[in-house]
Amino acid sequence: MRTILNNTQSNNFNTTVLTDSQLVSDYLLGNRHALSLLVERHRAKTYRFIYTKVQDAELASDIVQDTFLKVIKTLDKGGYRDEGKFLSWVMRIAHNLVIDHFRRLKKMPMTYEKSDYSVFSFLSDSSKTKEETMIQEHIESNLHQIINCLPADQLEVVSLRIFKELSFKEISEQTGVSINTALGRMRYALINIRKIASENHIDLLAS
Numbered sequence: 001m002r003t004i005l006n007n008t009q010s011n012n013f014n015t016t017v018l019t020d021s022q023l024v025s026d027y028l029l030g031n032r033h034a035l036s037l038l039v040e041r042h043r044a045k046t047y048r049f050i051y052t053k054v055q056d057a058e059l060a061s062d063i064v065q066d067t068f069l070k071v072i073k074t075l076d077k078g079g080y081r082d083e084g085k086f087l088s089w090v091m092r093i094a095h096n097l098v099i100d101h102f103r104r105l106k107k108m109p110m111t112y113e114k115s116d117y118s119v120f121s122f123l124s125d126s127s128k129t130k131e132e133t134m135i136q137e138h139i140e141s142n143l144h145q146i147i148n149c150l151p152a153d154q155l156e157v158v159s160l161r162i163f164k165e166l167s168f169k170e171i172s173e174q175t176g177v178s179i180n181t182a183l184g185r186m187r188y189a190l191i192n193i194r195k196i197a198s199e200n201h202i203d204l205l206a207s
Contacts, residue, residue: 020086027075035075039068042087046094052174053098053156055164063101067094099152102159146196147189154189157182 018026018037026034046067051060070093074080080089147158156175160166168186172179196202 019084021082021084024075024080024082024086035072038086039071042090043068045087046090049091050094050098053095053160054101055174059101063094063097066097070097096152099155102155102163103148142197142202143193146193146202149196150189150192154185154192157185158189161186 020038020041023034023038027038043064047060047064050063050067051057054060054063067090071090147155150158157171160171160174161168166174168179168182171182175182
């Protein structure tokens with residue numbers, strides 16, 4: 001496992017009274033230890049946030065590492081604007097990396113139980129000829145490309161529902177939104193999938 005920072009060492013000032021903004025400022029002025037304190041302060045919360053979305057301890061740890069690596073690179077490049085919302089900024093980075101993870105997933109489950117989502121229903125037919133199988137694979141490839149074009153909130157729900165096979169109650173708990181909101185995002189995602197397919201003359205239904 002990669003490690004960004006060693007455990008923090010004792011220092012000469014009371015870290016409990018330093019705000020995130022002060023620590024960021026100290027780091028930018030050359031105090032490397034200030035960054036260690038920031039990471040240690042927010043590591044656990046960032047991990048919990050990521051774990052609720054990916055449900056895999058090792059993967060969550062990897063994304064935490066990637067998150068703080070990106071934090072460091074952005075700070076070093078002067079790309080962070082301090083508005084007193086350091087943790088929110090870190091969480092946005094973590095969220096985007098989780099979305100990137102879902103984008104990289106290649107395997108699409110072959111079943112989907114709700115008839116309302118018939119755009120996926122063709123995937124459940126296992127009695128296809130060789131030619132039909134080739135058509136199915138082509139359609140599935142197109143579907144992946146379309147899904148990756150969805151807005152981040154819709155992509156997240158679709159990924160959790162299809163790739164992780166979570167219920168909408170579980171999606172609600174993991175994303176921190178109501179079940180109705182999760183359902184709404186799924187509904188809009190399917191509308192957008194059909195719209196993108198239509199605009200690009202892509203047939204998502206195997207004939």
